[in-house]
Amino acid sequence: MQGAVVPMAEIEPGCHLGNDFGCGFPAPDASIFEFEPYFGNFTKPVILLLLGSLIIIVVFLLAFRNSKLIPGKLQSIGEMGYLFIRDGISREVIGKDGDRFVPLLFSIFFFVWMGNLWGIIPGAQFPVNSRFAFPVGLAITVWILYMYLGMRHQGPIKFFTNMMFPPGMPKAIYVILAPIELISNVIVRPVTLSIRLFANMFAGHLLLTVFTVATFYLASLSLVGIVGSATSFLMTVIFTAFEALIQGLQAYIFTLLTAVYIAGSLHAEH
Amino acid sequence: MVDLIADITGSVGSIGYGLAAIGPGIGIGIIFGNGVQAIARQPEAYGVIRQNMLLGFALAEALALLGFVAPFVFGT
Numbered sequence: 628m629q630g631a632v633v634p635m636a637e638i639e640p641g642c643h644l645g646n647d648f649g650c651g652f653p654a655p656d657a658s659i660f661e662f663e664p665y666f667g668n669f670t671k672p673v674i675l676l677l678l679g680s681l682i683i684i685v686v687f688l689l690a691f692r693n694s695k696l697i698p699g700k701l702q703s704i705g706e707m708g709y710l711f712i713r714d715g716i717s718r719e720v721i722g723k724d725g726d727r728f729v730p731l732l733f734s735i736f737f738f739v740w741m742g743n744l745w746g747i748i749p750g751a752q753f754p755v756n757s758r759f760a761f762p763v764g765l766a767i768t769v770w771i772l773y774m775y776l777g778m779r780h781q782g783p784i785k786f787f788t789n790m791m792f793p794p795g796m797p798k799a800i801y802v803i804l805a806p807i808e809l810i811s812n813v814i815v816r817p818v819t820l821s822i823r824l825f826a827n828m829f830a831g832h833l834l835l836t837v838f839t840v841a842t843f844y845l846a847s848l849s850l851v852g853i854v855g856s857a858t859s860f861l862m863t864v865i866f867t868a869f870e871a872l873i874q875g876l877q878a879y880i881f882t883l884l885t886a887v888y889i890a891g892s893l894h895a896e897h
Numbered sequence: 898m899v900d901l902i903a904d905i906t907g908s909v910g911s912i913g914y915g916l917a918a919i920g921p922g923i924g925i926g927i928i929f930g931n932g933v934q935a936i937a938r939q940p941e942a943y944g945v946i947r948q949n950m951l952l953g954f955a956l957a958e959a960l961a962l963l964g965f966v967a968p969f970v971f972g973t
Binding site: 657715719720819822823825826827829830876879880883884887 | 944945948951952954955956958959962963965966969
């Protein structure tokens with residue numbers, strides 16, 4: 628039975644190293660991302676997503692409900708988040724003109740971050756964005772937005788010609804460059820935007836699961852068992868901290884790229 | 898049936914991921930190496946450099962992640 632993968636649901640409760648009933652290491656596979664719905668179509672990711680949205684709404688409503696000139700604790704945190712998006716992303720990338728997109732970027736950043744953060748919150752421990760549909764939905768929203776903005780600010784035809792013929796190139800290069808630019812701007816951008824977020828969360832969750840399962844599997848009364856189990860547990864803790872970093876970074880990168888695409892649509896390259 | 902000189906069995910997707918990680922690995926190394934160098938030379942431009950560094954990192958990393966996802970999508 629080399630390389631046979633036991634589905635996670637069929638693991639016997641006492642599956643440890645050196646057992647008698649011949650169950651090998653139950654390597655986690657893609658089936659750990661499948662959930663039975665609790666009721667209707669409400670699976671665990673959907674519930675976590677709705678709960679996360681609710682938490683964001685409540686926290687920021689509380690933070691900005693009665694804003695004071697001298698902010699309290701919660702208001703300071705809320706303002707810090709807002710200024711991070713406005714000054715750190717929007718004004719840096721889009722410029723003053725981008726202030727009208729700050730609410731959108733703000734929402735995207737905290738929505739994505741909260742969705743990712745469920746991956747390390749004990750009890751939930753499932754990053755919502757590791758289900759492909761959620762990043763795809765976000766990426767389609769961004770795609771529609773920057774295509775619309777580009778056609779509106781540069782004109783429907785001019786938008787595509789500006790995109791395909793960046794100035795300052797030798798004439799012959801355009802034969803190769805024009806189709807590449809068109810494909811990369813219209814098709815590759817949304818695809819990579821969604822896959823980047825999805826694959827990071829997918830890989831991170833899989834990695835954490837491997838070490839968690841290994842901790843349980845190796846726990847047995849032998850030298851390999853004790854040392855291996857302790858090491859796996861340590862790795863779980865370390866990678867949880869690493870995941871916390873990656874989750875924030877991915878939310879930042881998603882928002883940053885959204886801002887870059889919006890900026891590219893507002894002003895043609897020149 | 899074609900006679901094969903060499904046959905690969907087992908987890909071909911893992912080999913694919915390994916190959917897909919080479920290019921982005923080099924690219925990300927160059928990006929962060931030069932980014933750190935730029936910050937060391939011009940610490941006052943930290944904000945701009947870090948932002949562009951992360952942007953380049955995200956674009957290079959996408960290729961490695963495509964390689965990571967492909968075995969799951971096209972796996973047998």
